Amino acid sequence: MADQRRHRGERGGPPGRFGGLPRALIAAAVAAVLASAARADPPKPDTSGWTCKLCPFHTGASATVQGGVLVAEGANASSGRYSGVAHNGPYALFDATGRWRTKQGLYGSFNVARAGLPSRRARVSAGKEGLYALRLTYQGQPLRDDDTTQTPYRSAGESRLLLPPGWVTSNSTAGMTALEDSLEPVRIESDRRVVTLSGKYFTSGVWTLFGSFRHSEQTGTDVTGASFLTEAVQLPEPIDYVTNDLRGGALWADSGASVRIVYEDSRFDDQLDQLLFQNPYLPIAPSAAEGLLALPPGNDLQQVSVSGEVGLPFWSGVVTYLASDGRLAADGSFAPGAALAASPVRLAGSLAGDIDLTHYALALALRPARRLDMRGRATYDGRDDHNRTYALPYIVTDSLLAGTYVTPRYGEDRTRLEGSANYRLLHWVRAGVGGDYTHTHYSPGQVLTSLSELGAWGYGTVTPLPTLSLTVKAGSSRRDASAFDAAVLPAGENPLLRAYDYAPRDREFVTLRGTWMATASLSWSLEGSSAVDAYRLSQLGLRESREHELSSTLAWAPHRSWSVYLDSSYQHLEALQSGLGTVGAAVWQEREGEYFWTLGAGGEYAIRTRWHLKVDYLRSYSRSDTQLLPSGLVQWFPEDRTGLDTLKIVAVYRWSPLLTLRLRYQRSRYGTSDWALGGVYPNTIPTLLALGAAPYRYDLDLVGISFVYRLGQ
Amino acid sequence: MKGWSAVGLAVRVALVAVGLLSGLMPVRPAWAGQGAGPPAPPNTPAALGYSAHGADTCLLCHRGNAHLMTLFRTAHARPGDPRGPFGPGGLQCEACHGPGGAHVKAFGRKPAGIVVFGRHSPTPVARQNAMCLGCHQATVGHAWLAGAHAANGVSCADCHRIHDTVDPVRVQATEATVCGTCHQAVRAAFLAPYHHPVPEGTMTCSSCHDPHGTTSRAMLVKATTNETCTSCHTQFRGPFLWEHQPVTENCGNCHTPHGSVQPALLKERPPILCQACHDTVGHPSVPYGPPGLPTGLPNPYLLAGGCINCHSQVHGSNSPSGRALMR
Structure with missing residues (x-):
């Protein structure tokens, strides 16, 4: 602890104060501005006589409006997870786009898409050429997680969940005799709505001022869980988040240098600080008749950054730089330590202190010879947590007091150096080598003091024909950690906690990329990669992982009126990990493999000048195999599978130059088998009152008809 | 942190030095682009290798190409914008395609120094x-x-x-x-x-x-993975009273951003994912296997949310009782 306090005191100064970094940055920026101002520009032709009489500049207004209807059959939450088409029935189709421009240089445009769906978006832009530009956007982001879930809980206000009258508590879900009659459907879904207003003002030839304000709201219901010692319950958690982001800055740019100064303030506010819920079980302790979950606290992130680039007087060199200093502070009050008013743990206020987020980056690009280019980059990312620690009595799941614990704080400094060189050996052969070194230094109180990783790679590209290119890249890296020090962990912390991201690791990888444009109409591309991670010293936890990917696309457009494509991909992930179940027991192993395939095909066909047909078919399939070796005997989990078949057909009929008919049909069939969800109903598990979510499944038909009308020129 | 203050100082000094150096350079960098070339007074377009009448010269031949002409409905063709190629003093088509004087003299039979864009273009x-x-x-x-x-x-x-x-x-x-x-x-x-x-x-x-x-x-x-993720997922930004170290360090420890066959874009499914780190003696490390499925003795450590059924506050907790991220 003493070390940790000393560590926090090293930076000094009051919390939230930006250090001397901005002064250094501003000095650098001013130096670049002043020095570059003295440079002379190369001669530019006098084009005052270029009148551009033949240029058909756009003036006036034009718009395209689409209106129609989309009918869904077989829709549910999983089919409309992100689109919002989660119910059967008709949806209005309305899209519009338009633009206008005057001879005086005033212009504007708008775009509305999917106005009848929760995933709607809209944009309005306007401005005066060369003077200012404004933009207002709206984006809806629905998330439909589940509509197969059910719960006995009823909302009593936004932050309290109560069980219905007549609820029968028991120490097992089987004994909750009122459960079946109390279950009501609850949809796990939320909607995010984001409005952004942004603008630019061009003050002169070299200065630009810019700013934006983004307001985001997310409301709905999510899933959370809570336990009372050995019994647990899944809860529908209300969501009511608001985030406001303000960003403003200035850009100075000359032909040889630029400086961008930006200030950002992002404030997150959770309208709900806590969630109270009744205990459906027989309380193990008298205090556990009700539970209390803390919800995410509000926070405030302020950052100031300076970035830009400067040209060097040799080797076509360019230096890119970034420096950023920020503070992140909690802006929400603590929840009580337990539901009961008599709880001994009540903290006033919120976290005292903040986290400093510091970033520096310096990148260099050089071309010392016609065939040689070199790059280097140094970055530093610091996370310095100045929040005070608390020694707190620990009330375990509202049930019993179990000692006092100190809140840990985590910080790290990460420095990364990268370098590479590319050389064109021959007209058709290019090769390169590179390397990187990353060093992470952790704040006191963590199991490691430092972690370092050194990597190297090389590649070769051959281009035997202008239309054929093949690149192979391979490399390896080695990660080493400082001594593992469990003694620094707070009392009671898992003494063998061993994050796999800390463990010494050897990584080898190879990637392949090829493109071939066989003819002007036929092209083929290929991308593949393989990586192996070996955690060479790990006896427990993750010990090995492998990842293999291959994807390919073939496209053929033999005629202006039709084209076809075929693409496919394959991915295989594999992991091996170990655990130690009980004292003296043998180490157990678990091997997991995931396979994911996709196959897509389709084409477009223009029938004379009036009809245009587009067909896309996609099949994707995944499989997860999990194999457990608890004591030398292999136990196989049932395979988790997903399968998606989708056929989309779009037909467009050009009725007249102004009017177009658009027909759309989509059939999608999706199924999953999931051992974690399949057959798990609210009362399936004696000690878990579940929401009973079913694995995703749908058989969706979408039919749409719309008319597109064009106005103006 | 103290051990890295020297790095910070070095970067600050380097920034100032680079700023000063940049202004002293006698030549424009290669990327400064258009119009680069030796001074050649007088500065008539022809003397500098450009066409005589700019876009009017180009369009004499190219205006029949409907696709090319749609440029005039884009932001690049705004005659009132002094920053744009078609604004006052702009080089019009030749702002992007380079001086076209030789191309015109060759009656357009070959590119003749014209910059042609595209993946398979002869222009580097x-x-x-x-x-x-x-x-x-x-x-x-x-x-x-x-x-x-x-x-x-x-x-x-x-x-x-x-x-x-x-x-x-x-x-x-x-x-x-x-x-x-x-x-x-x-x-x-x-x-x-x-x-x-x-x-x-x-x-x-x-x-x-x-x-x-x-x-x-x-x-x-953003500068880091976490700052990028939490620019939208602001509820996980913290700081929390009780934090989960892998979360504060890198969201990518548990999640894969583009797509996953596991819910919540997890790299693996709980409890397997959690047991990659939590491998001590006790309930975290018990090998939960097929006997815990609904067909056997349904196990809450394995089914539904797995570990998350109880430890739901994995991104951090603001409860004084949140030590095990259960409140």
Whole structure:
């Protein structure tokens, strides 16, 4: 602890104060501005006589409006997870786009898409050429997680969940005799709505001022869980988040240098600080008749950054730089330590202190010879947590007091150096080598003091024909950690906690990329990669992982009126990990493999000048195999599978130059088998009152008809 | 932290030095682009290798190309914008395609020094990009040369269609399609059962990545993975009273961003994912196997949310009783 306090005191100064970094940055920026101002520009032709009489500049207004209807059959939450088409029935189709421009240089445009769906978006832009530009956007982001879930809980206000009258508590879900009659459907879904207003003002030839304000709201219901010692319950958690982001800055740019100064303030506010819920079980302790979950606290992130680039007087060199200093502070009050008013743990206020987020980056690009280019980059990312620690009595799941614990704080400094060189050996052969070194230094109180990783790679590209290119890249890296020090962990912390991201690791990888444009109409591309991670010293936890990917696309457009494509991909992930179940027991192993395939095909066909047909078919399939070796005997989990078949057909009929008919049909069939969800109903598990979510499944038909009308020129 | 103050000092000194150095350079960098060449008074267009009448010269031959003419409905063809190629004093077509005097003299029979854009263009990528960066270096490409696209020889025209009224890569609904032409594995990952809503068009690749280059890894829009993720997922930004170290360090420890066959874009399913670290003696490390499925003795450590059934506050807890991230 003493070390940790000393560590926090090293930076000094009051919390939230930006250090001397901005002064250094501003000095650098001013130096670049002043020095570059003295440079002379190369001669530019006098084009005052270029009148551009033949240029058909756009003036006036034009718009395209689409209106129609989309009918869904077989829709549910999983089919409309992100689109919002989660119910059967008709949806209005309305899209519009338009633009206008005057001879005086005033212009504007708008775009509305999917106005009848929760995933709607809209944009309005306007401005005066060369003077200012404004933009207002709206984006809806629905998330439909589940509509197969059910719960006995009823909302009593936004932050309290109560069980219905007549609820029968028991120490097992089987004994909750009122459960079946109390279950009501609850949809796990939320909607995010984001409005952004942004603008630019061009003050002169070299200065630009810019700013934006983004307001985001997310409301709905999510899933959370809570336990009372050995019994647990899944809860529908209300969501009511608001985030406001303000960003403003200035850009100075000359032909040889630029400086961008930006200030950002992002404030997150959770309208709900806590969630109270009744205990459906027989309380193990008298205090556990009700539970209390803390919800995410509000926070405030302020950052100031300076970035830009400067040209060097040799080797076509360019230096890119970034420096950023920020503070992140909690802006929400603590929840009580337990539901009961008599709880001994009540903290006033919120976290005292903040986290400093510091970033520096310096990148260099050089071309010392016609065939040689070199790059280097140094970055530093610091996370310095100045929040005070608390020694707190620990009330375990509202049930019993179990000692006092100190809140840990985590910080790290990460420095990364990268370098590479590319050389064109021959007209058709290019090769390169590179390397990187990353060093992470952790704040006191963590199991490691430092972690370092050194990597190297090389590649070769051959281009035997202008239309054929093949690149192979391979490399390896080695990660080493400082001594593992469990003694620094707070009392009671898992003494063998061993994050796999800390463990010494050897990584080898190879990637392949090829493109071939066989003819002007036929092209083929290929991308593949393989990586192996070996955690060479790990006896427990993750010990090995492998990842293999291959994807390919073939496209053929033999005629202006039709084209076809075929693409496919394959991915295989594999992991091996170990655990130690009980004292003296043998180490157990678990091997997991995931396979994911996709196959897509389709084409477009223009029938004379009036009809245009587009067909896309996609099949994707995944499989997860999990194999457990608890004591030398292999136990196989049932395979988790997903399968998606989708056929989309779009037909467009050009009725007249102004009017177009658009027909759309989509059939999608999706199924999953999931051992974690399949057959798990609210009362399936004696000690878990579940929401009973079913694995995703749908058989969706979408039919749409719309008319597109064009106005103006 | 103290051990790194020297690094900070060195970077600050380097920044000031670079700022001063930049102003002393006697020549324009190669990427400064358009119009680069030896001084040649008088500065008539012809003397500098340009056409005699600018776009009017070009359009005498090219105005029959309908696709080319759609340029005049784009932001590049705004006669009132002094920053644009068609604004006052602008070089019009030759701002991007370079001096066309020789091309005109050759009656257009061959490019004759004209910059031609595209993946299979005879013009070297560096020269193509220099034309674009001549105007756009500071505004969108200020970190272009620090990014992976520049390092891998990607040209601006690989992604952008300048003559199209609507550039597909600048349209939310079609941006990912353009990116996916090269990033095929990522495109496939978005077809996985769980993914960010990029294929559905409510997010784009550029929500997280800046294709024009940044100084961060993977050209993220923010300096780190966590700052990028929590710019939308602000509820997980913290700081919390009780924190979970892997969360504060890197969201990518548990999640994979593009697509996963596991819920919540997890790398593995709980309890297996959690047991990769929590491997001590006790209930975290018990090998929960098929006997815990509903067909046997249903096990809450394995089914539904697994570990999350109890430890739901894995991203951090603001409860004084949140030590085990259960409250």
